[in-house]
Amino acid sequence: MSDRVKYILDENKIPTHWYNIEADLKIKTPAPIDPATGAPMEIAKLESIFSKGAMEQETSHERYIEIPKPVREIMRQWRPSPLYRARRLEKVLDTPARIYYKYEGVSPSGSHKTNSAIAQAFECKREGVKKVTTETGAGQWGSALSQASSIFGLECRVYMVRCSFDQKPYRKAMMELFGATTIASPSMETEVGREVLAKDPDCRGSLGIAISEAVEDALKHGAKYCLGSVLNHVLLHQTVIGQEAIAQMEMAEDYPDIVIGACGGGSNFAGIAFPFIGEMLRGGRKVDILGVEPAACPTLTKGKYAYDFGDVAKTTPLMKMYTLGSSFIPPAVHAGGLRYHGMAPQISNIAKQGIMRARTVQQLDVFRDAVVFARAEGITPAPESSHAISAAMDEARECKKTGKSKSILFNLSGHGHLDMTAYLEYFAGKLKNYEYPEPEIAMALSGLPVL
Ligand SMILES: Cc1ncc(COP(=O)(O)O)c(C=O)c1O
Numbered sequence: 001m002s003d004r005v006k007y008i009l010d011e012n013k014i015p016t017h018w019y020n021i022e023a024d025l026k027i028k029t030p031a032p033i034d035p036a037t038g039a040p041m042e043i044a045k046l047e048s049i050f051s052k053g054a055m056e057q058e059t060s061h062e063r064y065i066e067i068p069k070p071v072r073e074i075m076r077q078w079r080p081s082p083l084y085r086a087r088r089l090e091k092v093l094d095t096p097a098r099i100y101y102k103y104e105g106v107s108p109s110g111s112h113k114t115n116s117a118i119a120q121a122f123e124c125k126r127e128g129v130k131k132v133t134t135e136t137g138a139g140q141w142g143s144a145l146s147q148a149s150s151i152f153g154l155e156c157r158v159y160m161v162r163c164s165f166d167q168k169p170y171r172k173a174m175m176e177l178f179g180a181t182t183i184a185s186p187s188m189e190t191e192v193g194r195e196v197l198a199k200d201p202d203c204r205g206s207l208g209i210a211i212s213e214a215v216e217d218a219l220k221h222g223a224k225y226c227l228g229s230v231l232n233h234v235l236l237h238q239t240v241i242g243q244e245a246i247a248q249m250e251m252a253e254d255y256p257d258i259v260i261g262a263c264g265g266g267s268n269f270a271g272i273a274f275p276f277i278g279e280m281l282r283g284g285r286k287v288d289i290l291g292v293e294p295a296a297c298p299t300l301t302k303g304k305y306a307y308d309f310g311d312v313a314k315t316t317p318l319m320k321m322y323t324l325g326s327s328f329i330p331p332a333v334h335a336g337g338l339r340y341h342g343m344a345p346q347i348s349n350i351a352k353q354g355i356m357r358a359r360t361v362q363q364l365d366v367f368r369d370a371v372v373f374a375r376a377e378g379i380t381p382a383p384e385s386s387h388a389i390s391a392a393m394d395e396a397r398e399c400k401k402t403g404k405s406k407s408i409l410f411n412l413s414g415h416g417h418l419d420m421t422a423y424l425e426y427f428a429g430k431l432k433n434y435e436y437p438e439p440e441i442a443m444a445l446s447g448l449p450v451l
Contacts, residue, residue, distance in 0.1 A: 053123030111414025139171025141228030229265025238271025266344030325444025
């Protein structure tokens with residue numbers, strides 16, 4: 001094993017295909033259900049909301065799906081992304097563990113989200129679509145789709161969750177820089193938004209509300225809706241991350257014992273983990289796969305595995321997933337991208353089968369570890385990514401206790417250059433932990449649809 005710090009693949013090593021985990025799952029992910037009929041959702045209905053291309057990918061059971069050449073050409077700007085060995089962090093922690101991180105903050109808008117934004121905008125452009133709408137939590141997805149829309153000349157309207165809109169003004173500026181329109185959600189622009197505001201004029205918003213507004217806008221104005229996470233095709237687009245990581249770990253002459261990703265809707269986690277899970281399901285080495293979520297929004301760890309809506313207004317199909325109830329509004333933690341009530345159906349399926357495990361982390365521990373990481377490695381991590389950092393550091397601390405030298409890989413999904421308000425508040429002692437919001441979750445779960 002060498003003493004290298006970074007593992008860089010050549011541009012011609014960008015994966016040519018996305019990896020579809022569905023092909024390797026013995027128990028297939030349950031199909032979405034049409035709430036109007038109780039039967040599996042007809043694809044034709046979904047195509048009124050999403051691009052046809054996205055829906056083909058959504059329902060495919062092929063193991064490998066070719067990445068369109070124009071998408072690969074654009075991705076050459078930041079892919080393959082680097083894999084780092086966190087040698088200085090290892091020293092600070094005084095651990096025998098080997099810590100690696102794949103860094104997605106090198107994409108133009110600063111996170112893994114660009115991988116799917118380009119793919120989705122490309123399909124819309126190919127089908128003659130002129131306008132797209134979407135939701136965003138922290139603003140990473142919104143800025144990624146805004147940038148992708150500017151490349152393909154699409155009009156883009158982004159509904160940004162109110163609490164993040166207030167916490168991260170520069171994300172709004174960035175979206176506008178790329179020519180998009182950003183609207184704080186809940187807004188007065190849609191029926192859903194007006195209804196929510198009539199009940200609670202100070203509502204801080206949620207991804208579930210923002211999705212409802214973006215879908216309503218798309219349906220009313222002849223646009224297509226693009227989603228930043230949760231659905232199979234979005235998870236698929238992120239698998240370039242794990243495929244590259246497998247090649248880079250080979251360069252390092254190592255293989256991870258643990259693979260870690262933060263879980264919002266699940267696309268970042270799927271991106272790093274699915275290719276490793278695929279190897280395992282096909283008879284490869286057993287890896288401990290760990291999803292990390294905020295204690296304030298404990299979907300995988302405290303949610304119910306049931307059919308539920310993906311949004312507040314109940315406009316989406318019913319998806320079988322771990323859910324906290326579609327009306328649950330999580331506390332306003334700074335990891336806005338992790339404030340989603342449900343978990344991707346594919347991730348929920350593998351969690352239910354015990355192929356992965358999940359844990360929560362508290363906001364103050366996340367920021368404490370993000371600061372240690374930043375001071376050791378010099379990279380300012382996004383609060384969402386810092387959930388994975390904190391869990392990886394816990395594993396490394398455990399190695400110190402046991403004396404075991406495990407190989408730990410996590411996805412550093414984005415930089416936090418536009419999240420500095422959160423860091424300032426942390427240093428000023430203004431951030432707090434949130435206890436498990438049990439009564440709110442119980443209330444939201446009591447409204448689960450009955451099939
Ligand atoms: C930097 C970053 N990492 C991770 C996530 C969580 O992503 P996902 O919803 O794909 O799980 C987000 C979501 O916005 C994010 O912005």
